[in-house]
Amino acid sequence: MDTQKVDMFVMTNTKFFDGFQLHSIKQQLLNLPDEKADRLFFTQFKDPTMSLIISLIGGSLGIDRFFIGDTGLGIGKLLTCGGLGIWTVIDLFLIMSATKEKNLIKLQETLLY
Amino acid sequence: MNTSGAMTGKKLYLLVLAVSLSGYVWIASNVLFHNNLHLGCFFMKMTGIPCPACGSTKAIVCMLKGDWCGAFVTNPFGYFIAALMIILPVWLIADMIFRRDSLFRFYGTFERTVRKRGVYIPLIAAVAVNWIWNIIKYY
Numbered sequence: 001m002d003t004q005k006v007d008m009f010v011m012t013n014t015k016f017f018d019g020f021q022l023h024s025i026k027q028q029l030l031n032l033p034d035e036k037a038d039r040l041f042f043t044q045f046k047d048p049t050m051s052l053i054i055s056l057i058g059g060s061l062g063i064d065r066f067f068i069g070d071t072g073l074g075i076g077k078l079l080t081c082g083g084l085g086i087w088t089v090i091d092l093f094l095i096m097s098a099t100k101e102k103n104l105i106k107l108q109e110t111l112l113y
Numbered sequence: 114m115n116t117s118g119a120m121t122g123k124k125l126y127l128l129v130l131a132v133s134l135s136g137y138v139w140i141a142s143n144v145l146f147h148n149n150l151h152l153g154c155f156f157m158k159m160t161g162i163p164c165p166a167c168g169s170t171k172a173i174v175c176m177l178k179g180d181w182c183g184a185f186v187t188n189p190f191g192y193f194i195a196a197l198m199i200i201l202p203v204w205l206i207a208d209m210i211f212r213r214d215s216l217f218r219f220y221g222t223f224e225r226t227v228r229k230r231g232v233y234i235p236l237i238a239a240v241a242v243n244w245i246w247n248i249i250k251y252y
Binding site (some may be wrong): 013059072076078081088 | 128132135136139146154155157158159163164165166167169193194197220223224227228240
């Protein structure tokens with residue numbers, strides 16, 4: 001993948017990843033064959049800000065965890081009234097980085113297959 | 114590259130341990146001290162409407178007293194939570210003793226199964242019906 005395309009991808013998707021991950025993502029994309037690059041531009045990532053808003057509104061029902069794809073944890077939160085409210089509050093702080101990590105996993109999966 | 118956000122075996126086992134222990138402490142506090150911890154449903158405190166799982170502690174306390182019908186009327190979720198509270202710690206200890214990861218593998222299979230449309234739609238419907246029933250019971 002050429003540098004211009006990589007820069008464009010990184011610029012448009014900065015908010016979906018942690019700052020420290022961007023450098024290694026850039027390196028990986030530079031070594032990516034062109035046929036995989038097109039698929040990468042169509043990959044939808046989850047917005048960390050949106051997951052925080054969902055966590056604020058429906059965190060105690062586990063909707064935030066369902067949103068980022070952690071179905072098991074979502075059911076856990078739903079069954080325990082959001083872990084008696086404690087898990088809900090902890091997730092308010094964790095959900096944004098959890099979303100970014102999920103996005104990174106999705107990116108890796110896209111690059112692999 | 115760091116992908117620590119993925120659920121790993123260690124993370125899952127620690128989480129199951131923490132949730133099970135807090136569950137037992139919570140139930141014990143409710144039975145022994147009649148809920149003096151001033152915790153409870155965050156959703157209920159914020160909105161004034163009970164959440165789908167509200168009443169499950171009371172349902173488990175009912176079950177401990179042998180009132181199985183009362184538990185169903187209070188919240189049917191109580192049955193699932195009670196079953197999970199018995200099965201999960203035993204499974205976790207068995208995995209630790211025999212150095213297996215069967216619980217972690219089951220978690221992966223469970224997540225994949227639940228994501229199927231034929232499974233999650235009936236589950237969501239069941240939760241919605243229970244929630245409506247919970248709200249009706251409250252008012």
